Amino acid sequence: IFLAALSFSYICKALGGITMKTSITQIERRFEISSSVAGLIDGGFEIGNLFVIVFVSYLGSKLHRPKLIGIGCVIMGAGSILTALPHFFMGRYRYSTETHSNASENVLSTCLVNETSSLNDTSEIVAKGCKKESESYMWIYVLMGNMIRGVGETPISPLGISYLDDFVKKEQFSVYIGTLNSIAMIGPILGFTTASLFAKMYVDVGYVDLSSIRITPQDSRWVGAWWLGFLMSGLLSIISSIPFFFLPRNPNEPQKPRRKVSASFQGLKTEEEKNQTANLTNHGEDITVTGFLKSVTCLLTNHIYVLYVILTLTTSSSFIGGLTYIFKYVEQQYGQTASQANLLLGIINVPTMIVGMFLGGYLIKKLKLTTVGIAKFALLSACISTMSHLLLFPLMCESKSVAGLTLSYDGLNQVSSKASVPLSYCNSDCNCDENQWEPVCGSNGITYLSPCLAGCKSRGGVEKSTVYYNCSCIEVSGLPSKDFSARLGECPRDDGCNKKYFIYICVKVLFSFFATLGSVSLVLLLVRNVQPDLKSLALGLHSLTIRGLGGILAPIYYGALIDTTCLKWSTTSCGTRGACRMYDSILLGNSYLGLNVSLKFLAIVEYILFIYVLKKKYNGKDSKTFEEGGKFTNGANLESSNNNEYFEPSAIVKETQF
Structure with missing residues (x-):
């Protein structure tokens, strides 16, 4: 039990x-x-x-x-x-x-x-x-x-x-x-x-x-x-x-x-006669700070x-x-x-x-x-x-391609991970809050910190299926893209x-x-x-x-x-x-x-x-x-x-x- x-x-x-x-x-x-x-x-x-x-x-x-x-x-x-x-x-x-x-x-x-x-x-x-x-x-x-x-x-x-x-x-x-x-x-x-x-x-x-x-x-x-x-x-x-x-x-x-457990109870111990059983039943054992310190000292000198x-x-x-x-x-x-x-x-x-x-x-x-x-x-x-x-x-894996963090906002240049990335001509007129975090994945495979920073002008869909359109920063990135849209969420990792x-x-x-x-x-x-x-x-x-x-x-x-x-x-x-x-x-x-x-x-x-x-x-x-x-x-x-x-x-x- x-x-x-x-x-x-x-x-x-x-x-x-x-x-x-x-x-x-x-x-x-x-x-x-x-x-x-x-x-x-x-x-x-x-x-x-x-x-x-x-x-x-x-x-x-x-x-x-x-x-x-x-x-x-x-x-x-x-x-x-x-x-x-x-x-x-x-x-x-x-x-x-x-x-x-x-x-x-x-x-x-x-x-x-x-x-x-x-x-x-x-x-x-x-x-x-x-x-x-x-x-x-x-x-x-x-x-x-x-x-x-x-x-x-x-x-x-x-x-x-x-x-x-x-x-x-x-x-x-x-x-x-x-x-x-x-x-x-x-x-x-x-x-x-x-x-x-x-x-x-x-x-x-x-x-x-x-x-x-x-x-x-x-x-x-x-x-x-x-x-x-x-x-x-x-x-x-x-x-x-x-x-x-x-x-x-x-x-x-x-x-x-x-009522009482006497010392004679020692005779009921198991065949192993183990030390801890003796300690268990012997209430008169002297437990002192001195004995504890001696034991610790003995270990620390080993x-x-x-x-x-x-x-x-x-x-x-x-x-x-x-x-x-x-x-x-x-x-x-x-x-x-x-x-x-x-x-x-x-x-x-x-x-x-x-x-x-x-x-x-x-x-x-x-x-x-x-x-x-x-x-x-x-x-x-x-x-x-x-x-x-x-x-x-x-x-x-390589660091993610994130505009504003690892890439410039136009997606054309790599930046230092500790550098402060300035706004680009594709989003400088958008009046974005750079502290906002609502990542979107552009059709060019680059993640943007928000649809505003991606230069997106409109949106469609509802809730988790939201899609943003006419994104100017995706357009100027120079990467192959069928359109200039972005969907809600970060871009996934590649197959490699x-x-x-x-x-x-x-x-x-x-x-x-x-x-x-x-x-x-x-x-x-x-x-x-x-x-x-x-x-x-x-x-x-x-x-x-x-x-x-x-x-x-x-x-x-x-x-x-x-x-x-x-x-x-x-x-x-x-x-x-x-x-x-x-x-x-x-x-x-x-x-x-x-x-x-x-x-x-x-x-x-x-x-x-x-x-x-x-x-x-x-x-x-x-x-x-x-x-x-x-x-x-x-x-x-x-x-x-x-x-x-x-x-x-x-x-x-x-x-x-x-």
């Missing part, structure tokens, strides 16, 4: 995590924030973890673990629901805040020669809109919700695994862990599938007439129903908490409750452990930052919608990662690798995955870019496979190089570092770097900078992929140093191999005695891969 309940909670926490990752772009657009601020929101989960992770790691096993897990699930669910709540208090989404026309009509004027707009009226409307949307800082509630979700998630994995480790038979433990991790993969698959579905749905679905919405999922202003995913994962998390409140603290206790933490921090930073913005990268680089990116990347990559994890563990066991051999296996995996990552650079996208998916599958192939190696390298009685604390400090310096900081500096590649920022109703509408594809690719590869190469250097230190420590005496049943035999003693303990693979796999 505990395994079933824990598996359900694993599904829910994975579902919540994937929902946040796949909703980052939607949250940016809805709250009009930059990628760096969105990265801070994403890192809020790790901030919440930091508040309680040391307490859980050091004291959690001495308390009622099932109830703590149940409380964690409730808190995790409440955090997810809080994340979704701003949607219900912000009013309707105004997807064209740059325009000073009526927001409900959302219609931009065409080129009106010799007519001017009233700047005073515009200022008044902007001022009213600013006052009305002064609650735009409600993204802070999304941050708070994600932090609370992080607090709730913390006890689930360490306490759940330790509970299984204490009360199942040795020969069954690996089966339990394999079952748990396999069932947990339902979470990511469910998360990517529902994210794809919700991204197709308009954010205010159920509140507005969808036939009146002019934008499509291909539009950079489109916001899907991001909040539905958080509501679903929150409710499921609360439901998953129920069984834990009815499970016993110690399943080996007699069914009749006792050079191999310190190098290991630095190594996995570099690897995790690359993975966390890359995963946070991979959907934005695919949308901007290959012109895919959020729904398409979520579905294809998620459904294809998750099974590949599962295969990589299991095959990595099997090869280590089959080859009976020593500790140094395991480190070399992890290095080989890192090298191959890095080389496969280099294959992504030739797969970048679409082919590159499918090759990109294949390379990503290869990269994911080799990246996860070495994940089990990282688990073993930690377990084998710390004292058994410090294993739990070592896991906690490792997780603390990864979450603090990787999970929090990586999305922020990745986002800040991505922000520097923006070509066109939106303008909020208060006249301030909002979310980015369009990026320089080449610059975005070089920045995003370049940072990824740089961190991976740094990790390879750290791997080499780590292997050197391992060789020096063991000096040829290492006969430790991974044998049948998951046991370790140690010919070269570490600082303590018993190494016949089992490890918890999901914790570090989660930190290094998810």
Whole structure:
């Protein structure tokens, strides 16, 4: 029953995590924030973890673990629901805040020669809109919700695994862990599938007439129903908490409750005589700050452990930052919608990662690798995955042809991505607002920021099928064109870019496979190089570092770097900078992929140093191999005695891969 309940909670926490990752772009657009601020929101989960992770790691096993897990699930669910709540208090989404026309009509004027707009009226409307949307800082509630979700998630994995480790038979433990991790993969698959579905749905679905919405999922202003995913994962998390409140603290206790638990109860322990069971029943154990500090000092003076933490921090930073913005990268680089990116990347990559994890563990066991051999296996995996990552650079698409951003308005000359493009003779008399964003695709294959800036004199059709005619800038572009019209929306990517996208998916599958192939190696390298009685604390400090310096900081500096590649920022109703509408594809690719590869190469250097230190420590005496049943035999003693303990693979796999 505990395994079933824990598996359900694993599904829910994975579902919540994937929902946040796949909703980052939607949250940016809805709250009009930059990628760096969105990265801070994403890192809020790790901030919440930091508040309680040391307490859980050091004291959690001495308390009622099932109830703590149940409380964690409730808190995790409440955090997810809080994340979704701003949607219900912000009013309707105004997807064209740059325009000073009526927001409900959302219609931009065409080129009106010799007519001017009233700047005073515009200022008044902007001022009213600013006052009305002064609650735009409600993204802070999304941050708070994600932090609370992080607090709730913390006890689930360490306490759940330790509970299984204490009360199942040795020969069954690996089966339990394999079952748990396999069932947990339902979470990511469910998360990517529902994210794809919700991204197709308009954010205010159920509140507005969808036939009146002019934008499509291909539009950079489109916001899907991001909040539905958080509501679903929150409710499921609360439901998953129920069984834990009815499970016993110690399943080996007699069914009749006792008033007092004496020290003689030690005789009821399981055959394994494990240390954590002793801790569980011995309430008189001396838990002091001094003992905790001594344990921490012992770990920090273990050079191999310190190098290991630095190594996995570099690897995790690359993975966390890359995963946070991979959907934005695919949308901007290959012109895919959020729904398409979520579905294809998620459904294809998750099974590949599962295969990589299991095959990595099997090869280590089959080859009976020593500790140094395991480190070399992890290095080989890192090298191959890095080389496969280099294959992504030739797969970048050229920047879009956008008049006013990458081309002059007449479409004849390339311009610098950072240059301010002056109006051309084809639209200088149109009295256009250059901050307006209502992109149209000209019949010459060039995107214009608005029908006015394309010099279009008239329009026809209704809503999403609107077509603009007599566009002077299209006429003078000198490119082959049957007419001088433009249709609503950006021009799609060409077939060559679409082919590159499918090759990109294949390379990503290869990269994911080799990246996860070495994940089990990282688990073993930690377990084998710390004292058994410090294993739990070592896991906690490792997780603390990864979450603090990787999970929090990586999305922020990745986002800040991505922000520097923006070509066109939106303008909020208060006249301030909002979310980015369009990026320089080449610059975005070089920045995003370049940072990824740089961190991976740094990790390879750290791997080499780590292997050197391992060789020096063991000096040829290492006969430790991974044998049948998951046991370790140690010919070269570490600082303590018993190494016949089992490890918890999901914790570090989660930190290094998810």
